[in-house]
Amino acid sequence: MGSGIMVRAFAQAYRQALANASKSGVAHETVQNIRRGSKMMAEPEARQVLGITEHSTWEEILQKYDKLFENNAKNGSFYLQSKVHRAKECLEEVYQKKAEGNS
Numbered sequence: 001m002g003s004g005i006m007v008r009a010f011a012q013a014y015r016q017a018l019a020n021a022s023k024s025g026v027a028h029e030t031v032q033n034i035r036r037g038s039k040m041m042a043e044p045e046a047r048q049v050l051g052i053t054e055h056s057t058w059e060e061i062l063q064k065y066d067k068l069f070e071n072n073a074k075n076g077s078f079y080l081q082s083k084v085h086r087a088k089e090c091l092e093e094v095y096q097k098k099a100e101g102n103s
Contacts (some may be wrong), residue, residue: 038087040089046086046087046094049086049087050064054056058078061088061091061095062088065084
């Protein structure tokens with residue numbers, strides 16, 4: 001009987017904690033960070049995948065991305081398409097941070 005009360009109290013406290021986290025947006029943000037962190041690649045790897053240098057412009061990156069993505073779409077290599085897409089995402093974040101820093 002005592003353990004049943006403890007289980008119900010714990011479940012109620014857990015539900016309340018989730019509700020509080022949802023109100024503040026913490027739960028959604030945490031889930032997004034976990035998803036993003038598990039799939040992110042490092043900047044040097046992203047540059048290597050796209051075949052660009054540190055001094056490449058954003059337009060050059062997009063051109064390389066489009067070319068590599070389309071080439072791998074024709075040949076049916078979803079793995080390579082995924083790598084190319086993750087590389088673009090990584091560099092997009094880097095370039096956005098640079099743009100925010102310059103503003």
